[in-house]
Amino acid sequence: MEVLKGIIAKLHPLERKILPALSKEKELTALCASSGLDPTEATRALQWLANKQVLTIQSTATKVVVLDKNGVKYYQDGLPEKAFLKALSTNFQSLSAIASKSKLSADELTACIGLLKRKLAIEIRKDKELEIKLGPQGVKVLERPSLEELFLATQFPRSLESIQGEELLAFEELRKRKELLKIEEQKRVVVELTPLGKKLVLADLGGEVVNRLTPEMLKMGTWKQKNFRSYDVEINVPPVHGGRKHFDTEALEYIKRIWLDLGFVEMTGNYVQSAFWDLDALFVPQDHPAREMQDTFYLQGKAKLPKIWEKVKKVHEDGGNTGSKGWGYTFSKEETEQILLRTHTTVLSAQTLVGLKKENLPAKFFAVGKVFRNEALDWKHLFEFYQVEGIVVDPKANLKHLKGYLTQFYAKMGYSKVRMRPAHFPYTEPSLEVDVFHPLRKEWIELGGAGIFRPEVVIPLLGFDCPVLAWGQGMGRIITEYWKITDIRELYKNDVKQLREMKGWLR
């Protein structure tokens, strides 16, 4: 009884409609007729009831005869031979006259002539053209319904099996004719009530149940008298897609948040830069192998140089006022005027140092920005990617602080151990490589460079010497690692399915 109650409470309106019909009918077409549902609705209702073990569905395929195009026409207008005979008289008439009287097509005329000749219903002679008059059996054939006519008057579709005896003869005859009959496979759906179903059919369904709560019911208070259908809340529902940020944006926003929380001011700037800002201001020697064409995207034209370029030139040449020997070459203006896509965000740090005042120290800056490398795309190289940059301009800053800031940052990124290794960059001294320990893979992963800016960088830009801690870290490794992406191109593939379904950055 409890089972039955549960089922009744969850019945869908369609199920409620078909249930009464199930006490009388078993076959789908009959069920449709009896319940007033269309076949799609009825099929859905039956399927749900079958899911609830109320009934079983058996579907069998049977061969049925249905009327084809001409069949439908003759079903309404009668067979053409009747029209043909009606147009005849006991005198010969030309075929064209018969055609215009009977309104039959050339095909039909030909068919009728053959057929009626066999039945001796017409006589034919050939003069200038074909002439025809009623034959000895003509009137009889006209007046008496033929087997074919009788067959055609029955109800279609008819199962092939049900055609027997004289009907079979008529069927065979009509089948020869063009587009009159055809045989189709028909699915016949028959349901059988289970013992539970038999009880359900007899049970009281409890009057009207309501599918939806409407504003009307709420306004009028009629909801009080309604029974609400219970849903099957355990089944899945069709998917919908919300709006979202790109997963990479989520990670970058988190990274930015960390630096903001640590008291850093964000730096932004151009992607297109002069070699001056990207390289020379950072004391990268003009004949450094990394400056060669293949690593950097260059643009046409010559950049305008800021005033301090002459100071930088001097530092390159002989160290200027920095206490350095310099690179000992003649600085090339042409080289420094080249235009390129920035190869590191350190260019922003260089620009930030200009105009920073002593009284504003200590000052801390960061950037999360795109950088460019002239490489073809492959599974581990992108030609544009993000770098995380930071500088601390603090008269009291030292190497231990550098490790401190980076350790803080990586702890918040989920890596608790940070290691520094000696490295070399032309603009920092000491220079170091930063590794973090991967807790699952149990190995060190290399994330980028850091160091203290050389006086050759700081003095011309800032105007005085001061320790400037600096780092430029690649985030690709950490981001791909988080989402278990092995091909770095997947980050910016913009596959909508991936973007919709990717889990969020949940740190």
Next chain:
Amino acid sequence: MPTITLNKTVFEKLVGKKLPLEQLKDRISMLGTDLEKIEGDEIHVEIFPNRPDMLSEAGFARAFSSFIGVKKGLRKYSIKKSNYLVIIDSSVEGIRPYTACAVVKSIQFDAEKIRQIIQIQEKLHVTYGRNRKKAAIGIYPLDKITFPVTFKADKPDRIKFWPLEAAQSMSATQIIEEHKAGKEYGHLLAGFPRYPYFIDAQQEILSMPPIINSHHTGRVTEETKGVFIECSGFDFEVLSRCLTMIATALADMGGELYSVELDYGKKKRITPNITPTTMKLDFDYINQRLGLNLTVKEIVKYLERMGYGYEKNMVLIPSYRADILHQVDLIEDIAIAYGYENFKEEIPRAGTIGQEAPLESFARKVREVLVGLRLLEVKNYHLMMKEELTVKMNSASGGIALKNAVGDYNHLRNSIIPSLLKTLAENQHQEYPLNLFEMGRVFEEGKNTETGVKEIDKLAIALCHEKVDFTEIRQVADVLISSLGLTLAVKEMTHPSFISGRVGEILVDKKKIGIIGEIHPAVLTNWKITTPVAVLELDVEKMWELVNK
């Protein structure tokens, strides 16, 4: 970065101590070199470009041995006086004006030593010598040469000798045109009326730098017991240092160094010069930068670990070190000797106030509104193909060209709309609607900028589904603009990428801030997109200015 291959047995002998494998690996990497791999008896190490003196077994072992505390301090080398003379003829002026030379004797070359000396020469050529442009090195068996040697220059067709790796004698012109080395390095002599060469007292040509040595005198073999070394180029200091790197490495391999007198006409010089340079240290500065409290004694100890000497309050810097420009370079070496692993992390208590860049923070808020409108953010590259920006968009203007891109993406985009169409084209099989947005930068020519390029932060939105139309994209624009407290108007315009009569400028306070409309079917067909698309593009910076007005 250059990688050198060390023979482990030779290396250990030079170092003077055998370390367990794990410790060896750790120490190599903490010295400031990158251990690539150890394979049997071969150690592959990557050397940073500031330490060309470590590009040989001997040089690397020397640094390593000091670092682990076996042979510390300034390495002493003695140079015997000799009568070897090299005359530098004035004809090389303006072509390849300088050379620095040395003689090394009592060294029995075998296959292993020959491999080492070839490695030094090759690695120095590529790195410190900048592919022979800055410095070219020649090494010759001493017994084949009669001193004095002359360095001079002559017209190419008057120089004739049998170069290495050739079947017979060739003229300089032939060498440049036909010889493998000539083809590779000939550009370094291009445009000069005369080519430089070394020639001995017997009129035997030794070499034509920076191209090739002679067959007769230019190959070190297992019979060789002494060598003559020359470095030629444009900066005597550079050449002298380069020579010292090779000479000291050969001395470490067991050779005896002999001086060579260089007769520059008015000026005479003697090389190799192994006199250390000196530098004064500011101990407070060191401790301040490193955050340590090292005593003078400790600092001297660490300096010795890195191969320096310390006398009379001065640091003695070995002559082969090319990278000491400033005191900070010594500080790094002190830090390496102290051990990078021994620095404890520390965060100063000084308070600073964090601040997001205003435009970035504005963009973040805009993004939130768009996500609320159920738009999906995509991120495309700023670099696109020219065809994507022009032909496919039915448009003539097409971003800014790069000069040397290796891939097909060789233009900076001038609009985000092509990026969104590209994304739509690649996602046609997905569930609709495909409603996307992207925020990023576009590029235009800009007369008043440093680089001639103007960069603008923009936002573009594309709606794509069967029934999308102008009204729908306009609704999105209205929601966004009104969420900023602004009101927009649209003024009809024409644009080749849009359906005529269904495109307009977006105006706020009569200021043009963007474009909105339905994409032209011809453009959609170019992208092979079979569902209608309505888009808008807005200038984020202008929006921000209007918000602040």
